[in-house]
Amino acid sequence: MRPKQVAFGLGVLVLVVLPFVLSDFRTVQLATVGAYFIAILGLDVLTGHSGQISLGHGAFMAVGGYTTAILMANHGVRDLVTIPIAAAVAGGIGLVAGVPALRLSGLYLALATFGIAVVLPTILKKFDHFTGGSTGITLFGKPTQTGHGVGVWGLTNNQWLYVLTWTIGCALFLFAWWLLDSRFGRSLRAVRDSELAAAASGVNRAKYKVLAFGVSAAFAGVAGALFAINVAYTSPDTFPITLSLYLLVGAVVGFFGSIWGAALGALLIQFLPDIVGLIPHVDPKQGGPTTFFFGLVLVVLMLALPLVLRVASRVANRGYLGAR
Amino acid sequence: MTRNLCALALAALALAGIAAASTSGTPGVSSTTITLGSSGPLTGEAAAAAGVLRGAEGYFKYVNARGGVNGRKIDFKYLDDGYDPSRTVQNVRQLIQQDNVFALFSVVGTNGNLAIRDFANASGVPTVFSASGATTFGKEYAKYPWTIGYLPPYAEEGQLYAKHILATNAKKAKIAVLYQSDDYGKDVLAGFRKGLGAKARSLIVQTVGYDPTASDVQSQVAQLKASGANTFCIFAFGKFAIQSFVYANKLGWKPQIYVNDVASASSIMLLNPQSTAEGAISILWGKDPATPKFKKDAGTALGAKIVKKYIPGGNPSDGFLIAGMAEAFSMVDALKAAGKNLTRKGLMNAVTHMNEANNPFLVPGVKVHTTPTFRFPIASAQLQRWHNRHWEPFGGVQSAKL
Numbered sequence: 001m002r003p004k005q006v007a008f009g010l011g012v013l014v015l016v017v018l019p020f021v022l023s024d025f026r027t028v029q030l031a032t033v034g035a036y037f038i039a040i041l042g043l044d045v046l047t048g049h050s051g052q053i054s055l056g057h058g059a060f061m062a063v064g065g066y067t068t069a070i071l072m073a074n075h076g077v078r079d080l081v082t083i084p085i086a087a088a089v090a091g092g093i094g095l096v097a098g099v100p101a102l103r104l105s106g107l108y109l110a111l112a113t114f115g116i117a118v119v120l121p122t123i124l125k126k127f128d129h130f131t132g133g134s135t136g137i138t139l140f141g142k143p144t145q146t147g148h149g150v151g152v153w154g155l156t157n158n159q160w161l162y163v164l165t166w167t168i169g170c171a172l173f174l175f176a177w178w179l180l181d182s183r184f185g186r187s188l189r190a191v192r193d194s195e196l197a198a199a200a201s202g203v204n205r206a207k208y209k210v211l212a213f214g215v216s217a218a219f220a221g222v223a224g225a226l227f228a229i230n231v232a233y234t235s236p237d238t239f240p241i242t243l244s245l246y247l248l249v250g251a252v253v254g255f256f257g258s259i260w261g262a263a264l265g266a267l268l269i270q271f272l273p274d275i276v277g278l279i280p281h282v283d284p285k286q287g288g289p290t291t292f293f294f295g296l297v298l299v300v301l302m303l304a305l306p307l308v309l310r311v312a313s314r315v316a317n318r319g320y321l322g323a324r
Numbered sequence: 325m326t327r328n329l330c331a332l333a334l335a336a337l338a339l340a341g342i343a344a345a346s347t348s349g350t351p352g353v354s355s356t357t358i359t360l361g362s363s364g365p366l367t368g369e370a371a372a373a374a375g376v377l378r379g380a381e382g383y384f385k386y387v388n389a390r391g392g393v394n395g396r397k398i399d400f401k402y403l404d405d406g407y408d409p410s411r412t413v414q415n416v417r418q419l420i421q422q423d424n425v426f427a428l429f430s431v432v433g434t435n436g437n438l439a440i441r442d443f444a445n446a447s448g449v450p451t452v453f454s455a456s457g458a459t460t461f462g463k464e465y466a467k468y469p470w471t472i473g474y475l476p477p478y479a480e481e482g483q484l485y486a487k488h489i490l491a492t493n494a495k496k497a498k499i500a501v502l503y504q505s506d507d508y509g510k511d512v513l514a515g516f517r518k519g520l521g522a523k524a525r526s527l528i529v530q531t532v533g534y535d536p537t538a539s540d541v542q543s544q545v546a547q548l549k550a551s552g553a554n555t556f557c558i559f560a561f562g563k564f565a566i567q568s569f570v571y572a573n574k575l576g577w578k579p580q581i582y583v584n585d586v587a588s589a590s591s592i593m594l595l596n597p598q599s600t601a602e603g604a605i606s607i608l609w610g611k612d613p614a615t616p617k618f619k620k621d622a623g624t625a626l627g628a629k630i631v632k633k634y635i636p637g638g639n640p641s642d643g644f645l646i647a648g649m650a651e652a653f654s655m656v657d658a659l660k661a662a663g664k665n666l667t668r669k670g671l672m673n674a675v676t677h678m679n680e681a682n683n684p685f686l687v688p689g690v691k692v693h694t695t696p697t698f699r700f701p702i703a704s705a706q707l708q709r710w711h712n713r714h715w716e717p718f719g720g721v722q723s724a725k726l
Contacts, residue, residue, distance in 0.1 A: 238410035
C-alpha cells in the first residue's frame with residue numbers, strides 16, 4: 001500500500017466514524033464542509049495544477065445552487081437528479097469562461113474572475129421572477145426534497161445530508177486524483193510550469209486550460225448544488241464575493257492547491273468563525289473584533305503554514321513516512 | 325502521539341454530544357432558565373438593526389436581576405447572520421438542534437424570517453415577535469401557526485401615509501415613490517396603493533424600485549424628480565434612505581417627503597440634509613428617546629437606565645434599542661402568561677392572546693393586542709413630522725384595515 005492510499009483509507013474511516021460520535025447538528029455542519037471540500041477540489045485542479053487563479057468560484061457555486069433550487073422548487077425535479085445537471089450547467093459556463101481566460105493570466109485573470117463573482121448576485125436579483133430575487137428560494141419541505149427534511153433509511157435528515165455530501169465528495173476526490181495522475185494532469189502541470197515548453201512538447205495549451213476551467217467549474221457546480229440541498233434555501237447573498245475569496249484561501253491553506261489539503265481548507269472556512277469566538281475577551285456578538293480576528297488568523301496562517309509544511313515535507317522526505 | 329490526540333479529541337466530542345442531549349421535558353426550559361434564540365445582522369451594512377437584539381438582551385438582564393419570569397432567568401442567545409438569509413437558516417438550525425432553544429425571539433429581517441419559516445414550523449419551534457413588518461407573518465397563520473411578527477405591518481404603514489395625503493393634499497398631490505424591490509418595499513408600496521384606492525392611478529406619477537445590493541440611488545431620485553412630483557415617498561432602508569434625502573437636496577427638489585419607519589430613527593434623520601428633511605412625515609410606535617415629548621417620560625428613563633447598566637457602549641438615544649426593549653417587554657408578558665408549566669404550545673397560546681396596554685416603551689395609545697386570528701401585535705401607530713432636528717408626533721394613534 002502506498003502512503004497516499006493509506007491516507008485516503010484513513011480519511012474515509014474518519015468520515016464513517018464521525019457521525020457516530022458527533023451531535024446531529026455537527027454532522028450537518030460537516031455536510032456543509034463537504035460542499036466546500038468539493039469546491040476546493042475544483043479550485044485545486046484549476047489553480048493548483050493549471051496555474052490559473054480564480055477569484056470567482058463562488059459564482060460557479062451559485063450557478064450550481066440555483067440550478068438545483070430552481071429545478072427542485074419550480075420544475076418538480078428530485079434533488080439527487082439536479083446534482084449532475086448542476087455540474088453540467090456550471091461546467092458549461094466554466095468552459096465558456098475559460099475561453100477569454102486564455103488571453104488573461106495572473107493578476108488580470110484573478111480580476112476578471114473576481115468580476116464574475118461581484119456581478120452574479122446582482123444578476124440573480126435582476127431576474128427575480130426566475131430566481132426569487134433577494135427573497136431567495138426555500139427548498140425545505142418541498143416534495144422534491146429526499147426525505148422531506150425528515151430523513152431516510154432510519155437516518156436523521158442531518159445524517160442523510162452528511163452521507164450524501166461526503167459520498168459524492170469521496171467519489172469526486174477519487175476522480176480528481178485519477179484525473180491529475182493521468183495524462184490530463186501532467187499536461188496541466190506542464191502548461192502551468194512553462195507554456196512554451198509544454199507547447200514544444202506537443203501539449204495543446206488552449207485545450208487544456210479551457211478544459212481545466214470547465215472541470216473546475218463543474219466541481220463548484222456540484223458543491224453549490226449540495227450547499228443548496230444542505231441549507232434547503234438559496235439566495236443571492238448565499239454566494240457572496242467573500243465566499244470566492246475564502247475558497248481560494250482554503251485552497252492555498254490546503255497545501256497550496258494540492259487536493260490532499262482540500263479537507264483542511266474546507267474545515268477552516270466552516271469553523272474559523274467559531275474558533276474566533278473562543279478567544280477570551282472577544283465578544284462574538286460585536287461585529288468588529290470577529291471580522292478583525294478572521295483576517296488576522298488568515299494572515300498568520302498564510303505566513304506560518306508554508307513554514308510548517310516545509311518542515312513537514314523535509315521530515316517526510318527523510319523517509320519518516322516513506323513518502324515519494 | 326497523533327493517535328492519542330485524535331482519541332482524546334473524539335472522546336471530548338462524544339462527551340459534548342452527551343452533555344447536549346441530556347435535557348428533558350420542554351427543550352430550552354429548565355427549573356432555573358428559559359433559553360431563547362435569535363439571529364440578526366450583528367455585522368455588515370444592516371448592523372444598526374441589531375440594536376433590537378441588544379436592547380432586548382438588556383431588558384432580559386434587567387428582568388433577570390429582578391427574579392426573572394416565574395422563577396426562571398432568561399438566557400438570550402443570538403447569532404450573527406450579516407443579513408444573509410442562508411446564514412439565518414444555518415443559525416436557526418444551530419439554535420434549534422444544538423442549543424435546544426425553547427423559542428426563537430425577534431429574528432431580524434424580512435428575508436431571513438421568510439427563509440426560516442418552513443423549517444421552524446416543521447420543527448414546531450415558536451418563532452415569536454419577529455423583527456419584521458411583512459404582512460405575511462400576521463396573515464398566514466393557518467399555514468405557519470408557529471410564526472408571529474411584531475412591528476406594525478408594512479401594508480398598514482403604507483395606508484397611513486396614503487390616508488394623510490388624501491386628507492391634506494388630495495387635489496394637487498403628484499406622488500413619486502422610491503421603494504426597495506424586495507418583499508419589504510413591495511409590501512409598503514402595495515399598502516400605499518390600497519390606501520389611495522381609486523385615486524392611486526391619478527395621484528402616483530412614478531414609482532421606481534432599487535436593488536438592495538445597489539451602491540446608490542442617485543439615478544432613481546433624479547428620475548423621480550423629473551416626473552414633476554411634489555410628494556416623495558421614501559420606502560427605503562438604511563443608506564438608501566439617507567441618499568434619497570441627499571440627492572433630493574442636491575437636485576434642488578423640495579417635495580413633501582414621507583419616509584418609512586425603518587429609516588426614520590432620529591439618529592438617522594440627523595444625518596440627512598436638514599433643509600430637505602424639514603417637514604418630512606413618518607410613523608411612530610415605539611418611544612423615540614430623542615423626541616422632546618418623551619424626554620422626561622418614565623419609559624424613556626427606564627430605557628436609559630437599562631442601557632447604562634446592561635448595554636455597554638449602547639447609545640441611550642438609539643431607537644433600535646428601545647424597540648428591542650418593547651419587544652422584550654411583550655415577550656416577558658407572554659412568558660408570564662404561559663405560566664409556570666412552560667410549554668411551546670402554551671407560549672403560542674399566550675402570544676395569540678395578548679392584551680398589553682402598559683408597555684412603557686410604546687407610544688401612549690399603542691397597544692399590543694392579538695387573537696388567534698388577528699396576529700399583528702402592533703397594529704396601530706401615530707404620525708410624526710420632522711421639525712427643527714427632531715420628530716413631533718401629531719394626530720392621534722390610528723390603525724388601518726388589513
